[in-house]
Amino acid sequence: MNKIIETASALGLTAALLVLPACDKGGADEAAKTDDKAAKADKAEKPEAGEKPGAGEKPEGEVxxxxxxxxxxxxxxxxxxxxxxxxxxxxxxxxxxxxxxxxxxxxxxxxxxxxxxxxxxxxxxxxxxxxxxxxxxxxxxxxxxxxxxxxxxxxx
CATH class of the missing domain: 2.60.40.420 (Cupredoxins -  blue copper proteins)
Structure with a gap:
């Protein structure tokens, strides 16, 4: 029974590693931020003239x-x-x-x-x-x- 649990754990870990993104754009909190960013993008929130975006936010189209x-x-x-x-x-x-x-x-x-x-x-x-x-x-x-x-x- 322990051998089955060890094998299942190893397979689960392997599967988890395969689905991790290749490029870490900020760590574990990034997935949670993605939902927030998508919601903000839907609302088309942009900083007012003279304002800077909040920490960790990237304004669209920096030119x-x-x-x-x-x-x-x-x-x-x-x-x-x-x-x-x-x-x-x-x-x-x-x-x-x-x-x-x-x-x-x-x-x-x-x-x-x-x-x-x-x-x-x-x-x-x-x-x-x-x-x-x-x-x-x-x-x-x-x-x-x-x-x-x-x-x-x-x-x-």
Missing amino acids: AELGGDGRVDVIVDAGGYHPDEIRAPAKSKVTLAFTRTTEQGCGQDLVIASMEIDKKLPLNETVEIEVEVPETGEVKFACGMDMYRGKVVPKS
Whole structure:
């Protein structure tokens, strides 16, 4: 009887491990937060002008716009990249300054596949990458697991 219980326990643990997400976006509390975020998204709650979103919340469509060549600070936290979209004139040079601020999530690696870049992002250190804004399309960047995503696009 004990052998049956041990086998059932091992199978249950194995099944639980298989359904865990590959990228931990903030720990065990994230599942509970997902329901709250979905409810807020349904209500289309957005911060008023001048207000900042609450802790742990990511405003939809964080965009940084540049008028030409320049630098954008990109914070990498448990919610992803902030901002996650950078707009600048086509053919301009943009320096993306990535700073990872938490151990949570999968932001330890930065991948820009179109430029064959795969870099580690050390905690609380800035890593700069220069990209040229394409005439059309976008330069995508992501974490190593492609769970966090961002892009550089030409201004329209």
